[in-house]
Amino acid sequence: MSAAQAGAAVQAGTAPALGLPALTDEDRARSRDRERVYDARIRRRPWWLLWLLIGPGILAMLGENDGPSMISYAATGAQYGIGFFVPFIAVTFAMAIVCQEMCMRVGAVTHRGYGELVLQRYGRLWGWFGAGDLLFTNLVTLIAEFVAIRVGLAYFHIGSAVAAALGLVMVTFALSGGRYWRWERIVLGLAVFNGLFLLAAVLSKPDWGAVGSAFVSFSPLPHGGLNTLLLLLASTIGATVTPWMIFFQQSASADKGMTPADIRHGRWDTIAGGVMAALFGIGALIAGAALASHGGASIQGLAGAGFPGALKEVAGGPVATLFALGLIEAGAVAVLTICASTAYAAGECVGATHSFNSTPRKAATFHAANVGVALIAAAVILIPGVPLLSIALNANVLATVLLPVTLIFMLMLANDRELLGRWANRRSTNVIGVAIVAFVSVCGAAYGIDSFLQTIHAIPGS
Amino acid sequence: MSDAPLIEYLEPDQLVADTSIPVPRARLGRGARIGLWALRVFVVAVSAMVIYTFFAQLR
Numbered sequence: 001m002s003a004a005q006a007g008a009a010v011q012a013g014t015a016p017a018l019g020l021p022a023l024t025d026e027d028r029a030r031s032r033d034r035e036r037v038y039d040a041r042i043r044r045r046p047w048w049l050l051w052l053l054i055g056p057g058i059l060a061m062l063g064e065n066d067g068p069s070m071i072s073y074a075a076t077g078a079q080y081g082i083g084f085f086v087p088f089i090a091v092t093f094a095m096a097i098v099c100q101e102m103c104m105r106v107g108a109v110t111h112r113g114y115g116e117l118v119l120q121r122y123g124r125l126w127g128w129f130g131a132g133d134l135l136f137t138n139l140v141t142l143i144a145e146f147v148a149i150r151v152g153l154a155y156f157h158i159g160s161a162v163a164a165a166l167g168l169v170m171v172t173f174a175l176s177g178g179r180y181w182r183w184e185r186i187v188l189g190l191a192v193f194n195g196l197f198l199l200a201a202v203l204s205k206p207d208w209g210a211v212g213s214a215f216v217s218f219s220p221l222p223h224g225g226l227n228t229l230l231l232l233l234a235s236t237i238g239a240t241v242t243p244w245m246i247f248f249q250q251s252a253s254a255d256k257g258m259t260p261a262d263i264r265h266g267r268w269d270t271i272a273g274g275v276m277a278a279l280f281g282i283g284a285l286i287a288g289a290a291l292a293s294h295g296g297a298s299i300q301g302l303a304g305a306g307f308p309g310a311l312k313e314v315a316g317g318p319v320a321t322l323f324a325l326g327l328i329e330a331g332a333v334a335v336l337t338i339c340a341s342t343a344y345a346a347g348e349c350v351g352a353t354h355s356f357n358s359t360p361r362k363a364a365t366f367h368a369a370n371v372g373v374a375l376i377a378a379a380v381i382l383i384p385g386v387p388l389l390s391i392a393l394n395a396n397v398l399a400t401v402l403l404p405v406t407l408i409f410m411l412m413l414a415n416d417r418e419l420l421g422r423w424a425n426r427r428s429t430n431v432i433g434v435a436i437v438a439f440v441s442v443c444g445a446a447y448g449i450d451s452f453l454q455t456i457h458a459i460p461g462s
Numbered sequence: 463m464s465d466a467p468l469i470e471y472l473e474p475d476q477l478v479a480d481t482s483i484p485v486p487r488a489r490l491g492r493g494a495r496i497g498l499w500a501l502r503v504f505v506v507a508v509s510a511m512v513i514y515t516f517f518a519q520l521r
Contacts, residue, residue, distance in 0.1 A: 022479055023468065023469060023477070023478075024478045024479075026478050027468070027469075027472060027477055027478055028468055030472065031468040031469065031471040031472045032468070032471075034471035034472055035468075035471045037471075038471055110485075111473075111475060111476045111480075111481050112481055116484075117485065120484045120485045120486075120487070121485060121486075121488040122487075122488060122490075122498075123487070126498075129505070254481075257472070257476065259473055259476065351482075353478075387520060398509070398512045398513075398516075401509075401511075401512060402505065402508070402509070404501075404504070405501060405504075405505060408497075408501060412488075412494075416488065418486075418488070419485065445504070445508060448508045448511055448512050449508070449511060451511070451512070451515050452511035452512070452514065452515050455514070455515045455518045455519065456518075
């Protein structure tokens with residue numbers, strides 16, 4: 001049979017000799033995972049079923065509690081205290097839950113990733129734009145993740161080369177085995193340690209009464225002008241809702257083999273991920289707030305490379321050690337999930353096989369993008385004199401101002417009745433979704449415009 | 463091993479054979495088309511600002 005005839009047989013969905021649809025290795029691996037889900041359902045084992053179906057939601061949420069985000073939360077706590085930001089982090093993760101639920105639902109119903117659906121439904125321009133935007137921002141974010149690992153390791157007197165090697169070894173190790181299930185469980189096992197930030201917060205002995213009252217009052221508001229507040233809002237949103245999460249969760253839900261029957265569990269997975277991520281992010285904020293009355297205002301973003309060291313002086317060795325270990329974990333999990341989202345997007349846009357269930361030979365683009373993007377980011381942090389801080393901050397600005405594009409297409413897909421049928425958004429979901437997109441768009445655009453106006457000195461710097 | 467038992471656990475539209483067939487292009491109304499053009503303008507404008515900001519900060 002020629003390649004063209006074989007392709008035609010696959011297109012027709014039948015293997016002539018057997019009279020069965022032609023199965024690929026990817027199908028076979030996925031069907032073994034689905035067999036266990038089916039078995040758990042008919043044997044009525046709800047907890048086992050939940051265990052089998054969790055993954056993409058928790059990984060997207062905890063992956064976004066990445067190194068730069070945790071340093072940003074801690075720096076915000078050190079500079080402004082916990083007042084406004086404890087409840088605001090909770091609100092932004094609630095927004096993330098709404099967005100991620102839509103991606104999960106679209107992935108489970110269509111069995112296709114975000115990138116390929118945008119490309120096929122709305123044209124090559126938007127498909128390639130989304131993938132290009134994702135590739136650029138992911139690459140720069142990955143550089144920041146390697147920096148975060150380096151910051152964590154530096155506390156234990158370990159150098160940059162080990163940080164670069166550690167990230168690359170983990171990406172390669174998680175990829176080996178050629179199974180989505182194995183990759184997902186390895187990353188989930190690592191992601192659990194994001195809870196170290198919460199432990200660090202508890203050991204820093206915060207005023208729990210103040211934390212409770214901040215939840216109710218959203219105050220005190222951070223000092224500074226409107227520009228400062230706007231930048232803080234946008235950077236907190238940018239640390240919670242990002243394009244890579246949307247690409248990742250939809251593609252991972254499809255790769256995992258989720259179906260409409262699993263949507264209820266997918267929602268629990270997304271909510272659990274959002275709640276954990278909010279708690280751990282608030283943990284980092286509270287731990288950082290220990291520095292608020294000890295010169296914390298001088299520590300900003302990734303410039304706070306000495307964060308664990310500074311914490312040691314104020315909150316003690318255990319808190320600093322937990323924070324440093326948390327940074328290594330946060331960076332590592334984000335490296336794995338962001339590389340995965342890049343690989344999914346690359347495979348989807350060029351129309352190549354894009355699954356962890358495929359071998360490197362059959363999914364060369366997917367595996368090459370997964371390892372390649374990590375390799376480039378790791379190499380960059382080893383170059384002396386690269387303006388890492390400027391790159392990371394501007395990537396964050398660009399990711400935030402372009403986020404509305406990703407969210408708008410996500411809303412359009414979630415409303416596409418031709419694709420989703422009865423699983424399309426309800427009116428109430430749309431009201432909340434449109435409000436979120438409008439809020440993020442205004443904050444993101446204001447953030448970008450504000451940075452620009454400050455650069456051309458049209459307004460004073462904040 | 464025969465594929466017959468395995469295929470029972472997958473939905474027909476979940477097979478690689480099915481997902482490799484592109485979905486048709488969406489039919490967009492006038493409002494949606496205008497909205498997407500507005501989005502293009504937004505993207506070009508803010509991207510230009512951010513890229514300028516980046517290079518200005520590098521100097």
